[in-house]
Amino acid sequence: MADRAVERETVLSLRETIARIENRRLPGVVRAAKAADPGGFRQREEEEPGRKALSLGVPDLDDLLEGGLPLEGMTEIRNAETRDAGAAAGFAAALSVLCQKARLEKGEPAAPVLWISQSMASNEAGMPYGLGLKAFGLDVRGLVFSLPRTVKDALWIAEAALSVPSFCAVILEIRGNPAALALSESRRLHVRSRAGHVPLLLLRQSGHEEASSAFFRFLVEPAPARERPLPDGSMLRGSIGHPVFNVIAEKSRAPAPLGFLLEWNPHDRRLYPVEPLPAAAAADPEPAHSVARLSASSGRSGRPQALGELVAFPRAS
Amino acid sequence: MRLVALDGYAEKRGFHIGQGVAEARAMCPEIDVLTADPAADRALLAGLADWCSRYTPLVALDGDSGLFLDITGCAHLLGGEKALLDDLLARLFHLGVEARAAISSSAGLSWAVARFGSDDILAEDEAARALAPLPMAALRLPRETIETLGRVGLKQIGDLLEAPRAPLARRFGATLLLRLDQALGREDEPLSPRLPVAALSAERRLGEPVQGEDDVLGLTEELALRLKPELEKRGEGGRLFELLLFRVDGAVFRIAAGTSAPLNDPRRVAGLFRERLQAVHEDLDAGFGFEILRLSVPKSEKYEVMQEDFSGTPDRERPLAAFADRVMARFGAESLMVPALSESHVPERAATFRPLTDLALIGKAEERAENIPAPLLAAAARPQRLFPSPEPVEAVAEVPEGPPRSFRWRRTLHRIARAEGPERIAGEWWLDGEPALERDYFRVEDDSGRRFWLFREGHYGASAPPRWFMHGVFA
Numbered sequence: 001m002a003d004r005a006v007e008r009e010t011v012l013s014l015r016e017t018i019a020r021i022e023n024r025r026l027p028g029v030v031r032a033a034k035a036a037d038p039g040g041f042r043q044r045e046e047e048e049p050g051r052k053a054l055s056l057g058v059p060d061l062d063d064l065l066e067g068g069l070p071l072e073g074m075t076e077i078r079n080a081e082t083r084d085a086g087a088a089a090g091f092a093a094a095l096s097v098l099c100q101k102a103r104l105e106k107g108e109p110a111a112p113v114l115w116i117s118q119s120m121a122s123n124e125a126g127m128p129y130g131l132g133l134k135a136f137g138l139d140v141r142g143l144v145f146s147l148p149r150t151v152k153d154a155l156w157i158a159e160a161a162l163s164v165p166s167f168c169a170v171i172l173e174i175r176g177n178p179a180a181l182a183l184s185e186s187r188r189l190h191v192r193s194r195a196g197h198v199p200l201l202l203l204r205q206s207g208h209e210e211a212s213s214a215f216f217r218f219l220v221e222p223a224p225a226r227e228r229p230l231p232d233g234s235m236l237r238g239s240i241g242h243p244v245f246n247v248i249a250e251k252s253r254a255p256a257p258l259g260f261l262l263e264w265n266p267h268d269r270r271l272y273p274v275e276p277l278p279a280a281a282a283a284d285p286e287p288a289h290s291v292a293r294l295s296a297s298s299g300r301s302g303r304p305q306a307l308g309e310l311v312a313f314p315r316a317s
Numbered sequence: 318m319r320l321v322a323l324d325g326y327a328e329k330r331g332f333h334i335g336q337g338v339a340e341a342r343a344m345c346p347e348i349d350v351l352t353a354d355p356a357a358d359r360a361l362l363a364g365l366a367d368w369c370s371r372y373t374p375l376v377a378l379d380g381d382s383g384l385f386l387d388i389t390g391c392a393h394l395l396g397g398e399k400a401l402l403d404d405l406l407a408r409l410f411h412l413g414v415e416a417r418a419a420i421s422s423s424a425g426l427s428w429a430v431a432r433f434g435s436d437d438i439l440a441e442d443e444a445a446r447a448l449a450p451l452p453m454a455a456l457r458l459p460r461e462t463i464e465t466l467g468r469v470g471l472k473q474i475g476d477l478l479e480a481p482r483a484p485l486a487r488r489f490g491a492t493l494l495l496r497l498d499q500a501l502g503r504e505d506e507p508l509s510p511r512l513p514v515a516a517l518s519a520e521r522r523l524g525e526p527v528q529g530e531d532d533v534l535g536l537t538e539e540l541a542l543r544l545k546p547e548l549e550k551r552g553e554g555g556r557l558f559e560l561l562l563f564r565v566d567g568a569v570f571r572i573a574a575g576t577s578a579p580l581n582d583p584r585r586v587a588g589l590f591r592e593r594l595q596a597v598h599e600d601l602d603a604g605f606g607f608e609i610l611r612l613s614v615p616k617s618e619k620y621e622v623m624q625e626d627f628s629g630t631p632d633r634e635r636p637l638a639a640f641a642d643r644v645m646a647r648f649g650a651e652s653l654m655v656p657a658l659s660e661s662h663v664p665e666r667a668a669t670f671r672p673l674t675d676l677a678l679i680g681k682a683e684e685r686a687e688n689i690p691a692p693l694l695a696a697a698a699r700p701q702r703l704f705p706s707p708e709p710v711e712a713v714a715e716v717p718e719g720p721p722r723s724f725r726w727r728r729t730l731h732r733i734a735r736a737e738g739p740e741r742i743a744g745e746w747w748l749d750g751e752p753a754l755e756r757d758y759f760r761v762e763d764d765s766g767r768r769f770w771l772f773r774e775g776h777y778g779a780s781a782p783p784r785w786f787m788h789g790v791f792a
Contacts, residue, residue: 083729086768086769090701090791125790126705127670129699130667130668132668143655145653145656157652161640222766222768240737240762246766264792309719
């Protein structure tokens with residue numbers, strides 16, 4: 001009897017270890033065994049050990065991420081082309097805003113966000129812009145930016161930053177798939193991030209899919225924004241509203257890549273899921289009933305012009 | 318070509334400075350003539366001045382050929398003036414430098430005796446006796462004055478000592494008496510040290526030179542440990558540390574490491590230098606080893622002593638300072654930056670980055686931006702990424718002021734689905750000058766949803782066609 005109890009204990013502790021390594025929730029059996037108190041007292045409901053996640057406020061995405069953005073460990077965000085870098089940087093900035101907000105809500109002292117950008121990445125896709133990030137919802141007073149020359153230097157700074165408990169998030173921006181950031185280096189960063197309890201967002205600019213130690217990898221693509229809402233509930237035609245991203249979870253526990261259309265609202269500082277635009281509406285700028293109910297007035301100054309707009313083409317000669 | 322410097326042998330053969338090289342060769346065909354290199358001479362002198370800082374921190378350069386060392390209060394550390402002088406001359410001899418030196422109570426007297434006299438150490442009352450037989454050149458006078466004095470028969474300084482002062486001043490100017498008084502110690506002569514003297518420093522002289530990086534760092538930590546009580550007594554922490562490494566062969570290395578917050582923890586000081594040594598690895602050649610290490614604190618600030626508590630809440634500031642110091646010691650002071658907002662309408666001036674020189678800068682990005690009108694700061698139409706220099710694009714746009722229809726950026730054609738704008742931003746003529754063109758900014762979205770910030774510089778219909786630029790990317 002005693003032997004069986006020891007065996008069971010061993011198995012349970014192994015399962016717990018595996019769950020911790022895989023960053024999953026504790027299996028139910030383990031949880032029940034841990035919760036049962038030999039004295040019969042009810043234990044205080046504790047936060048689940050071994051896993052800290054930040055809910056992104058989008059139920060489907062949170063389910064996919066098993067609770068939310070891992071607050072200990074690496075998450076990779078990549079974009080396919082350099083011209084999409086704005087969307088990927090925006091998504092990374094949105095996640096760090098959420099980290100900042102979560103800290104404030106928990107009543108912890110504000111911590112800075114460190115943005116490490118290999119200089120070529122920032123030269124190609126633009127420098128982070130303070131006013132724009134402020135308008136995006138990021139508290140730029142707590143932003144520290146670093147522009148190391150090489151990937152190696154960037155990795156060194158990231159590693160140094162992950163070992164101090166001072167940052168609320170670290171964004172590491174790398175261009176392409178450099179050999180200096182292969183599987184073993186990403187493993188190293190990931191372990192550092194888990195040990196230091198600082199979330200690391202690896203922002204891979206115009207890179208391919210590559211095996212890494214990140215829990216999740218997102219491919220971020222730009223998506224057409226919704227129109228600006230007017231006070232009466234209608235939309236302002238032709239306006240560009242809050243940014244929308246098409247976030248595809250390439251690496252996750254889901255069997256196939258899942259895509260989400262997410263809108264970032266800088267005022268609420270949260271993500272909202274949005275429905276895809278109907279294809280026809282995007283393609284056809286004319287309203288559905290384009291026939292005028294009244295006959296057009298003619299010969300007046302207010303009549304619509306017969307010709308289209310005049311466009312300036314570059315001169316041939 | 319003329320001779321500008323001679324060695325001892327050449328002096329004995331009767332050459333003199335200013336002589337033509339051809340004439341010298343005619344006198345003695347086997348002489349070696351080297352081209353003068355004043356820059357290298359100065360570098361050597363500066364190196365020697367660094368080396369001399371092992372005797373005293375107050376080392377001043379004297380022209381191109383001499384050094385003044387203020388050894389007030391230092392001589393006893395090296396066993397007295399005689400021992401110091403012997404040690405100095407012996408070491409310089411072994412370095413291959415021919416040097417003469419004298420110790421006296423005034424800089425002018427030392428200068429005169431070292432160059433023209435035979436004594437080496439002079440007591441305070443011996444000034445007149447030592448100066449009397451020396452030639453006029455020992456007074457650091459201009460050549461014309463020396464020649465004028467010679468014409469009237471005043472060849473030795475002794476001739477001046479007894480002469481009445483007023484006629485001398487009237488005839489030869491005030492400089493003569495000033496130099497005489499300085500040599501006699503009646504007039505004070507301030508020396509200007511080459512480098513500022515650090516408030517605190519600790520030094521370690523080694524019997525056996527060390528070469529290894531770990532040994533140097535270990536000794537640095539030990540020196541920092543010796544500095545700590547002094548810093549604590551002053552209630553200060555160092556903002557800048559300087560490590561001087563004296564190599565056996567006379568080369569001196571100066572390695573400075575700044576900190577982002579006052580610091581007095583020896584381990585962290587040693588850690589700073591670990592990163593610095595990594596950064597200067599190529600330039601620091603240990604050779605046969607370092608014999609003296611000195612750690613000094615040129616800049617210190619008030620250090621707020623905080624009591625550790627039992628609450629277990631980790632202190633955020635200190636690890637952050639440690640991180641910033643490590644990064645800046647390795648990659649330079651510009652490697653960490655914080656955003657700085659300023660009052661400007663031109664986007665690239667409105668928000669920039671400035672180096673994180675002080676940890677107090679975190680959280681103060683808007684200090685200067687308080688006066689900026691709120692609408693400008695709250696404007697949503699600012700991109701999240703901005704190109705430091707706008708990139709030209711080929712755009713097809715409506716005339717005269719419409720948004721672009723399509724544009725080609727980096728050889729890719731983007732068709733524009735929607736556009737907002739224009740937002741007109743005029744050039745800042747008080748900075749850019751009158752001809753700065755105004756820009757019309759458009760926020761555009763292409764047919765696949767990418768959002769860009771384009772602007773048109775100039776107007777259609779003006780003499781020069783307008784140009785279009787890509788200035789930023791929206792999220």
